[in-house]
Amino acid sequence: xxxxxxxxxxxxxxxxxxxxxxxxxxxxxxxxxxxxxxxxxxxxxxxxxxxxxxxxxxxxxxxxxxxxxxxxxxxxxxxxxxxxxxxxxxxxxxxxxxxxxxxxxxxxxxxxxxxxxxxxxxxxxxxxxxxxxxxxxxxxxxxxxxxxxxxxxxxxxxxxxxxxxxxxxxxxx
Amino acid sequence: xxxxxxxxxxxxxxxxxxxxxxxxxxxxxxxxxxxxxxxxxxxxxxxxxxxxxxxxxxxxxxxxxxxxxxxxxxxxxxxxxxxxxxxxxxxxxxxxxxxxxxxxxxxxxxxxxxxxxxxxxxxxxxxxxxxxxxxxxxxxxxxxxxxxxxxxxxxxxxxxxxxxxxxxxxxxxxxxxxxxxxxxxxxxxxxxxxxxxxxxxxxxxxxxxxxxxxxxxxxxxxxxxxxxxxxxxxxxxxxx
Numbered sequence: 402x403x404x405x406x407x408x409x410x411x412x413x414x415x416x417x418x419x420x421x422x423x424x425x426x427x428x429x430x431x432x433x434x435x436x437x438x439x440x441x442x443x444x445x446x447x448x449x450x451x452x453x454x455x456x457x458x459x460x461x462x463x464x465x466x467x468x469x470x471x472x473x474x475x476x477x478x479x480x481x482x483x484x485x486x487x488x489x490x491x492x493x494x495x496x497x498x499x500x501x502x503x504x505x506x507x508x509x510x511x512x513x514x515x516x517x518x519x520x521x522x523x524x525x526x527x528x529x530x531x532x533x534x535x536x537x538x539x540x541x542x543x544x545x546x547x548x549x550x551x552x553x554x555x556x557x558x559x560x561x562x563x564x565x566x567x568x569x570x571x572x573x574x
Numbered sequence: 575x576x577x578x579x580x581x582x583x584x585x586x587x588x589x590x591x592x593x594x595x596x597x598x599x600x601x602x603x604x605x606x607x608x609x610x611x612x613x614x615x616x617x618x619x620x621x622x623x624x625x626x627x628x629x630x631x632x633x634x635x636x637x638x639x640x641x642x643x644x645x646x647x648x649x650x651x652x653x654x655x656x657x658x659x660x661x662x663x664x665x666x667x668x669x670x671x672x673x674x675x676x677x678x679x680x681x682x683x684x685x686x687x688x689x690x691x692x693x694x695x696x697x698x699x700x701x702x703x704x705x706x707x708x709x710x711x712x713x714x715x716x717x718x719x720x721x722x723x724x725x726x727x728x729x730x731x732x733x734x735x736x737x738x739x740x741x742x743x744x745x746x747x748x749x750x751x752x753x754x755x756x757x758x759x760x761x762x763x764x765x766x767x768x769x770x771x772x773x774x775x776x777x778x779x780x781x782x783x784x785x786x787x788x789x790x791x792x793x794x795x796x797x798x799x800x801x802x803x804x805x806x807x808x809x810x811x812x813x814x
Binding site: 409 | 588591599607613771
């Protein structure tokens with residue numbers, strides 16, 4: 402007999418995801434505690450240049466409006482590349498979401514800073530699927546929050562709006 | 575779980591909090607489930623404003639499907655039975671064909687999946703249970719009849735505050751209440767109504783196929799994606 406679903410009796414978490422992501426939903430679902438559910442709203446990631454990443458920060462509020470009616474208790478802006486493009490871009494997206502929806506919001510970037518603080522990590526190695534032009538602002542982001550990145554290595558995979566995410570490194574990288 | 579076997583994409587009403595946990599729970603090994611909320615105006619989970627919500631969902635369906643298609647699913651599922659009732663078979667198939675042409679992904683609907691599931695058992699005489707009012711329930715009956723099925727009995731839940739909060743025992747009793755000896759299958763309409771936790775028990779207790787919108791769409795989505803829909807615990811539709 403398969404387990405019965407839980408219906409988010411403890412907490413329903415809404416997430417704003419880049420439309421092309423294939424990993425975010427299954428990965429998060431695998432580690433959810435009992436009584437906590439995840440709910441998705443997707444937005445288009447039109448590219449990975451800084452201007453495109455900043456544009457989706459602005460679009461986050463409108464997409465998050467889809468998460469008001471399922472009565473989620475929290476909304477997460479879940480795009481790491483966009484939320485670390487500037488030191489405060491994730492927090493800005495979270496503010497936009499909160500203003501639009503009236504629901505508490507946070508961002509991947511805030512979660513990363515909090516996690517590194519909790520671990521007391523001041524020097525980290527960065528592995529990413531991104532191109533270097535996305536890695537560089539992320540390295541600067543971590544430095545801004547007190548974590549040095551002596552080495553940052555990207556697989557140079559396109560962010561998943563163009564090709565599906567994969568955990569396998571790009572052989573040509 | 576990474577979808578190394580198949581990825582299923584669902585277009586769900588913005589307000590539903592039940593479809594995602596039900597699909598995550600049912601998904602077999604190696605099958606991942608992904609969602610996009612359809613833009614809808616009006617209060618959710620209640621019948622007030624459902625017409626307006628359906629209108630917006632239909633108007634924006636192709637755009638919603640395009641966003642969902644960016645994660646390259648093996649199938650796109652319209653997960654809202656009442657939208658299918660409004661569209662009717664012909665219009666739904668036309669929209670589905672446009673979506674497939676635009677995205678390259680096969681398109682199915684929860685209601686189309688229900689019809690396929692009933693056909694799988696050769697069931698022609700159906701008992702219908704819904705979370706709707708009488709008007710929308712009759713629209714469901716009409717759609718079943720348009721597909722060549724006979725509705726021998728129907729009923730709907732009374733005093734529904736939000737269909738998403740209907741407890742399993744109410745759904746169980748609804749199904750038992752509409753069943754008749756001459757019914758060859760019971761159909762529980764409404765993707766948002768939580769059903770999957772009672773499907774196995776109903777199938778055993780009524781000793782006939784019990785098909786819900788949510789269960790049927792998972793079954794059909796797996797078939798379209800090339801995955802054998804064997805999942806123990808949800809009745810004979812998912813038996814080997």
